[in-house]
Amino acid sequence: MASSSRAADASGVTRKLILLAIAVVLFVALYTGVWFYAASWIKDRVERELAASARGMHSAACSDLSVRGYPFRIGVFCDSVAIDDRPSGLSATFGALRSAAQVYRPGHAVFELDGPAQVRVTPDLVFDADWDLMHASAVAWTDGLDRFSAAYDGLKGKLNMPSEGLSVGIAAAHGEKHVRQSGDALDVAASLDALSLDIDGKALPPMNVAADLTIADAAKWLTAEGPPPNLPLGTSAELRTLSFDLGAGQTLALSGPVTVGDDGTVSGALDLTIEGITAWRDRVSELFPQAAKTAKRVAEAVKVLSGGQERAVVKVNIRQGTVYLGLFPVAEIPPL
Template sequence: MSEDSVRDGIGGEAARGRVSRWGLFLPVAALVLLVALWTGYWVFMHAQVRDGLAAWRAAEQAAGRTYACDRETLSGFPFRFELRCTSLTFADAAAGMQAKVAGLLAVAQAYEPRHIIVELSGPAQVDTETGDHATASWTLLEASLQFASTGLKQVSVIADGAALDATTRDGIAVKGTAAKLAAHARQRPDQTAVAPFEDIEIALRADAVSLDDKSDPWTGALDGLATEVPPLVGEAPDLFRTWQIANGSFDLTNFSLTDGNTSVSGTGHLAPTATGTVSGAFAVGLATARPPTPDDTPTLTQQYLALLHTAGGFLGREAKVGGVDGRMVDITIDDGRVSLGTMQIGVLPPLF
């Protein structure tokens, strides 16, 4: 073998050694760079969340609403952002109300920071300056918030095993339980409202709800569309006034309520008026599969339904309600004046 061949062989081995070492170092260097970039992103977003919370709290405090935690942490590195708050208290000076919740956990994945899951730990207590008091508990209370560049896009709240024990300022006790409660609201995909106003689809569900220990639990559902809804910032009277100026309205596309024997359903339309009240019309169906007997113990809810059913017998028309023969009655609201058929039955207070 010639000397040149030997040198070529040695040089080739050295070159292959350099190539193999680069092949080892490049993935490691890329991984280190990726970790550094991800860490920088997480630290930046952590600061954004912290500053955003501080700005939001300052704005709320300026409006007379304060939030405080006994202990608060913002963590979750490397893949999540977690806000933990123990003994959360909320006070609204304008409403004269104070509330307390055992704990709050808000979580967002670092790769999807606009989707936030919030879980509240019970029990919760609410007290008012006028003497009203309420305690609520649950096995699960969770909310899902989805944001877009223009703001909140969709929200869902679900409560399992909910219970309420309240006492009004007049000493009236109100107790209730529910196997499941759900509320959903989202921007209508094909909305016609112009920003900052929105068309919002609403869906409410309630399963096995009981307001006392004597009546059968009931199940209910409500679906509707609120148009030209203004940004939910400010006091309620101002929001209703802005909603009216924008020609907003609410369409009740479906309402149903049943306890297995009595069924109520309805559809309708409602809109605020320039005088600060509301006008609208609803078609309400009522049906009873089994008439009440003398052995039944009437509850407050059953008494109201019986009253409507009796009125429907005089003022309504025959119709199928929940698959059962029943009566359909018309309820109209003219500038706050509520009428059942042709008979006025009450006046609603103004919204603003």
């Protein structure tokens, strides 16, 4: 009796293992079928969207499109990427694009984008760039992006605009940009580490740049509606900080509300904190020789307000493009 009971128990365990194995095989087969069906659907959908965009005013292209990542990820891959925004006269080309999202969290994707890149804006502005590594992440819902972040290392580029006699080399050791919806507003933060500029063969020492601001009523820019065609006209922002650091304690920071009117004129009430007034005067004069007189005039006015010290905290008012220190106009900002 004991022997037959043990045999029955063993037979029951065997049947359960067989059933479990069959269930696992069926699940894997079903999951595989669903994954490849989803990949095919995504590929077809992207191809249709790209084909439709080619007939519109805002087009995008992805060469050798494929969908990869089985078994646990899914993402779009392109050998090269191109965009063309006809109303603004902007077009751009990039290297290979790789993307991936976890199958259980398809709304959160990560990307890598290779250089080189070229951005062109009519009539003759061209920006050529390359980088060591660029990666990004995005969280999206059915109505568009919720937030987006990008970071890159080893950026090198050159900006040319022959009609203005402009040629600027740009390099940065590291850069980041973060954008997210905040109610109806849009939070934006960006930074550039060791930013170096080369203007007409004149190389300037590197500096660190950072910006943090909130743009009012701009959350919709990340939805299907997109940003307005006349950007940045009619925008209003709260500048938490815009800082420049030359090193050796030479810093400049601005904060406060800023608006751009429908006519492109800038207005605002900013707090300016500056360390090393003379060094900043010399840097601006070196960077923009045509603005040397303005830089000298502003530096003298700031020094007067600071009691002759190299550090100052002053109020900068901008009214319809005219910059005031105290009661005195010191510079003009042309319409954007």
